[in-house]
Amino acid sequence: METTSVIGTKNKKGQVYTDPRVMMNEAPRTPSFFTGSEVIKEAVRRASVDVMIAYPITPQSEAAALIGELFAEGYIGDYFRGESEFAVMSECAGAAFGGARVFTTTAGPGTMRAMENFPMWAGARLPIQCIVTCRGINSPLSIQPDTIEISYLMQTGMLVWHAETAQDFYDWIMKGYMVSEEPDVHLPLALCCDGFFVTHTKDVVNLTPADMCLPPYDPYRSPVPCMDMECPPVRMMRDPFVMKSNYISYATHASWQQEVWAAIERSRKHTIAWMDGLIETENADADVLIVSSGTAVSQGREAIRLLADEGIRVGLVKIKTLRPWPGEEIREATKNAKYIIVPEFNVVGWMAREIKASIPNSDRVIAGPHVCGGMTMPPEIIVEQIKHALGIRSAALAGRGS
């Protein structure tokens, strides 16, 4: 039988379309010392992206500019700048409706300005990937990391993943397309990181070979017809049911919104296979566990070292995906913990709320420490929070010289 597979053939840049599992799990890796922004560029170089739409906002501007370089080199099908973040996300929808693999990046106020489009993407089942390099959103102005925008994204029907390091970012950009383009998922992905801590930090990242790339997006694997004016999702926008009959509208929403959230749940099995689980644990049998996502995990790892030096054993649960929410995994990992410390880079503590809603005896959850507006979280303040919980006296941090 004649095969139509592109695997093993070359694209116009001479990259070989490679089986994603071979590329991600078996291909040799080269350590490189890069900023997170450079890493985004390198992942996109290998992701067979058809369309990238850019709009500048710190801290994602560098990544967006670097992908412009990729376009100049011929690695991206099309690249242009939108008029605002709202326009960018609308244009992304158009490109995805047209059957393209779409990539974009945004941050903080840009995420908020574009917000109307995110539930629309999810409802329209468009597997667009949007990098969110979190930054503060409220007044006074901040360009530095604050994760509050993630809590809004979590209600949109998108997949939401939270990368801890540039290595996570590199792997998850490519794995993200593989998960979100599955026919039984087919949803947009908000791939988040804490701005600056990942985007502007130079770190060692192991890259796959530059001459291998993902197979292109196949729009015929979409569970909804492309641009069919009589069927969802286009039918719902062109000629909304609400114009005809509220009853039909309610009935459609009742099924369609549940279907979007069911698709998020169906992404679990693919995500678990690609990412080796939705959470990662370390010393999970300890009485005290630090549970969080993103840079808060990194700071937690340092706090664990500092406490180990004092003979206090603390464990860690790193949450990789927020949608799907790994409730069962967290329940299991924390079942013996006496104290669950949830450090967060935002003032509201949305992560602690999610965890409390998932586990029995939620008074074990200690929401904090919290920093916000771009402030750094030194590991020492996590140490202090843990010692406070354990009733151990610790020296005041302010002004201390060691």
Place this chain on the structure above:
Amino acid sequence: MIKKRINIRMSGLGGQGAVTGAHVMAMAASKDGRFAISNPFFGAEKRMAPAESYCRIGIERIYDRGELVFPDVIEVYHPQVITMGKSYTMPFYSGIKEGGVVIINSDVPLLGDEDIQRLKDLNVAVFYIKGTQIALEVAGTELSTNMTMIGSAAGITKCVSLNGLDLALQERFGKKFVASGGTATLDEAIKKKFAKKEMLLQKNFATMKVAYELGAEWAEKNNVELQVAAMAA
């Protein structure tokens, strides 16, 4: 004091190359086979406004990110960091660890009696370097001031080798580098100061080396023993 990790906070003014300084230093440590990460922190980029960058170097994987609240080494790239309070923290040495080192780019002493006493109480050694003057003399441009700051920190603490610094310099300036518009403009500015790219690399490395030797000599004379442990074989 031999440490598992040295944390360096570089306080400068926008345009001086503090961000590049931290990146070059971390790249050098990575070339040397140590673990390192670097990251900048700045407001909306403005020439002469406070800008800080951080470089962490150690013998085990580094997770810590963000502003360095408790540094071992503080580098002051410009006298205004101290004289005009153009620093993210007040005083500029807030949080410095006991036994730490402060490196100040200035022709004249800048610390008052109270600051001198407080640093002495913490056993912190202070090294003044005429960084801008050295940059002008050796490289012919004040834009190479950051090389003297990196070089002196390396000379004092040996946290990176001269060979590592040379390799890092080649990687940073030897090929096309895309960052923000402001950084690209500054890269162009420094490239115009030199007839050829090789000359840029050579002169900047020479500047770094002068500062390295000054730092090493001072550390030896004053028994400053802040160093990072060697990597296990």
